[in-house]
Amino acid sequence: MERLNFRILTISVAFLFTFFLFATIATLFFLQKPNEIIKALKSDEMIFSLKLSLLTAFLSTILVILTGILIGYALSRFDFPGKSIVKSILDLPMAFPELVLGLALLLLFGSTPIGNALSNLGIRIVFTKLGIVVAQFFTALPYAVREIYAAFEEINPRYELVARSLGYTEFETFRKVTLPMAKNGLLASTVISFARSIGAFGAVLILAGGNYMNTEVLPITLYLNISYGNVGMAITSGIVLVVISFAAILSLEKLGERNGPVRS
Amino acid sequence: MALLEVKNLSIDLGEFHLRNISLTVEKKDYLAVIGPTGSGKSVLLEAIAGFYPTKAGRIILDGRDITTLPPEKRGISIVYQDFMLFPHLNVFDNIAFGLRKITSSKVEIEREVKTIAEKLHIDHIFHRKVSTLSGGEKQRVAIARALVVRPRILLMDEPFSALDEKTRENLRAIVKKAVREYDTIHDTAVVHVTHDFEDVFALANKVVVMNAGKVVQIGTVEDIFCKPTSDFVADFVGTNFVRGKVLESSDITAVRVGNVVIYTTDVAKPGIEVTLSIRPEAIILARELGESSAQNILPARVMKIRKRGHLLWLILDVDGLMLRAVITPNAAELLGIKEGVKLYTMFKASNVRVVG
Ligand SMILES: Nc1ncnc2c1ncn2[C@@H]1O[C@H](COP(=O)(O)OP(=O)(O)OP(=O)(O)O)[C@@H](O)[C@H]1O
Numbered sequence: 363m364e365r366l367n368f369r370i371l372t373i374s375v376a377f378l379f380t381f382f383l384f385a386t387i388a389t390l391f392f393l394q395k396p397n398e399i400i401k402a403l404k405s406d407e408m409i410f411s412l413k414l415s416l417l418t419a420f421l422s423t424i425l426v427i428l429t430g431i432l433i434g435y436a437l438s439r440f441d442f443p444g445k446s447i448v449k450s451i452l453d454l455p456m457a458f459p460e461l462v463l464g465l466a467l468l469l470l471f472g473s474t475p476i477g478n479a480l481s482n483l484g485i486r487i488v489f490t491k492l493g494i495v496v497a498q499f500f501t502a503l504p505y506a507v508r509e510i511y512a513a514f515e516e517i518n519p520r521y522e523l524v525a526r527s528l529g530y531t532e533f534e535t536f537r538k539v540t541l542p543m544a545k546n547g548l549l550a551s552t553v554i555s556f557a558r559s560i561g562a563f564g565a566v567l568i569l570a571g572g573n574y575m576n577t578e579v580l581p582i583t584l585y586l587n588i589s590y591g592n593v594g595m596a597i598t599s600g601i602v603l604v605v606i607s608f609a610a611i612l613s614l615e616k617l618g619e620r621n622g623p624v625r626s
Numbered sequence: 627m628a629l630l631e632v633k634n635l636s637i638d639l640g641e642f643h644l645r646n647i648s649l650t651v652e653k654k655d656y657l658a659v660i661g662p663t664g665s666g667k668s669v670l671l672e673a674i675a676g677f678y679p680t681k682a683g684r685i686i687l688d689g690r691d692i693t694t695l696p697p698e699k700r701g702i703s704i705v706y707q708d709f710m711l712f713p714h715l716n717v718f719d720n721i722a723f724g725l726r727k728i729t730s731s732k733v734e735i736e737r738e739v740k741t742i743a744e745k746l747h748i749d750h751i752f753h754r755k756v757s758t759l760s761g762g763e764k765q766r767v768a769i770a771r772a773l774v775v776r777p778r779i780l781l782m783d784e785p786f787s788a789l790d791e792k793t794r795e796n797l798r799a800i801v802k803k804a805v806r807e808y809d810t811i812h813d814t815a816v817v818h819v820t821h822d823f824e825d826v827f828a829l830a831n832k833v834v835v836m837n838a839g840k841v842v843q844i845g846t847v848e849d850i851f852c853k854p855t856s857d858f859v860a861d862f863v864g865t866n867f868v869r870g871k872v873l874e875s876s877d878i879t880a881v882r883v884g885n886v887v888i889y890t891t892d893v894a895k896p897g898i899e900v901t902l903s904i905r906p907e908a909i910i911l912a913r914e915l916g917e918s919s920a921q922n923i924l925p926a927r928v929m930k931i932r933k934r935g936h937l938l939w940l941i942l943d944v945d946g947l948m949l950r951a952v953i954t955p956n957a958a959e960l961l962g963i964k965e966g967v968k969l970y971t972m973f974k975a976s977n978v979r980v981v982g
Pocket residue numbers: 639640641642661662663664665666667668669670
């Protein structure tokens with residue numbers, strides 16, 4: 363009897379939570395009249411924000427994946443002094459409030475020697491569009507590294523040894539064996555990175571400033587319009603964010619399906 | 627000149643060390659590596675392939691010092707127990723994988739892949755995904771992939787362990803033939819790690835026994851199985867192996883081994899040399915001769931008694947032939963067995979196997 367009650371409790375909570383999640387998303391989509399959503403979509407601000415979001419998230423995803431592949435491979439395949447320190451520092455941003463991350467980046471790229479050196483080279487990060495990419499990059503990277511590291515860990519190094527014995531150098535082996543075999547993990551981490559990047563808010567706001575029609579990406583649009591009481595615009599940017607994230611997940615899932623699962 | 631010389635090789639893997647390994651492999655040798663689990667057989671194989679940095683010692687291949695050469699420059703192929711076929715490539719591309727580094731000629735690649743695939747009977751499955759193959763097929767693809775680049779040395783780490791007995795037997799024959807027929811360029815030698823003595827008898831001409839990171843004995847198959855130089859090797863080999871000449875073979879086969887004649891129910895051609903195996907627990911001991919169904923009744927002397935677990939192992943001198951028998955302490959007491967005691971050994975002809 364007691365067991366049955368417990369079972370009912372757990373299942374009810376699961377359903378309740380799913381219901382609320384569904385209700386939340388539904389509210390987002392149905393509270394606003396369609397013609398108002400379309401109007402908001404057509405506004406200059408929304409078009410600017412959407413374009414900038416796609417562009418920055420696209421760039422930072424590429425950078426995150428490239429960096430993540432290198433770091434993930436190093437962590438998974440090589441032993442080097444300080445490896446465990448590198449590992450825990452990489453995990454740090456995940457436990458770090460995004461706002462604090464943004465603040466730390468703001469300070470770092472401000473008037474420290476690093477910031478000065480970069481601005482001497484003409485690279486300005488603070489309160490610029492480049493800052494958006496940097497903030498997104500740091501927000502998404504730890505998640506990508508985790509995922510990619512796990513994908514590499516799953517590959518028995520003996521596959522690589524076989525390739526080496528058949529005449530392939532370390533780098534050729536990486537390209538012809540390790541990367542293709544890690545494909546599913548790489549696709550997954552691409553989705554995660556893109557979703558993280560396009561949804562990044564705290565760090566972006568602090569480092570890039572959230573300037574109207576300048577460093578304004580979708581989460582910033584949502585935030586700015588809510589603060590002005592402009593609910594229609596805020597909801598619309600929310601909808602756009604959700605749709606883009608879903609689309610990214612669906613398209614990559616389709617891509618993964620077509621290529622088939624990688625397994626021996 | 628020897629094809630491969632490993633000289634005083636030491637490898638340090640933290641908790642495990644390969645210590646002072648020396649061995650020689652000649653062209654066309656088929657070297658079996660045996661030893662208990664964790665003794666370093668796989669590490670030795672992978673060290674020869676160049677996957678571990680060496681702490682001391684040298685590896686010489688064809689007169690060239692390859693100790694510090696990376697694996698891709700050695701011309702040594704490796705085959706693993708669990709196949710390690712690339713899941714993102716089909717059968718053909720798996721086999722052609724190494725060839726593509728040697729030649730870019732499509733015609734040549736196709737011809738080479740076909741040739742080796744025919745020898746291994748896998749030329750009908752080129753376009754299959756490797757995940758759809760049976761274990762035996764997978765291992766044949768892996769062996770084809772390793773052989774098609776015509777390696778100086780083919781390393782195999784328990785290649786048949788994941789397969790059932792019938793497939794194993796079938797594969798032994800195919801592999802033996804393929805290696806011999808395909809190696810005309812380099813006189814490929816094989817180093818084959820195995821737990822299955824059948825592999826040794828069917829394939830090898832030389833054997834290395836390893837224990838705790840060291841080579842404890844190296845020699846011909848006969849040396850290892852008939853003349854173990856240490857208790858460890860004798861224990862590891864377990865069964866008594868003796869070698870002799872077949873005298874006659876009618877209802878029963880008589881084999882002359884040193885000064886004694888041993889009968890077996892297995893058949894063998896008169897005149898040839900064979901190896902016989904007699905399990906230690908099949909040997910019965912008696913103080914006096916009585917009626918018995920045993921065809922083999924031989925006088926013996928107890929040389930040594932050793933306690934292993936609950937049982938006693940006896941080393942018997944049977945007119946110059948050393949045999950090992952196992953008995954319970956109770957039986958030993960009943961028979962008054964002590965070192966130096968004389969008694970009779972009996973074993974049935976059907977308990978004597980011709981193994982090679
Ligand atoms: N890369 C490595 N780093 C550290 N230790 C290792 C490494 N590879 C193997 N070892 C250790 O070396 C020892 C010998 O391993 P090895 O795989 O060579 O044994 P083996 O004789 O092949 O055993 P089995 O018959 O079970 O395959 C083991 O204790 C193993 O844990």
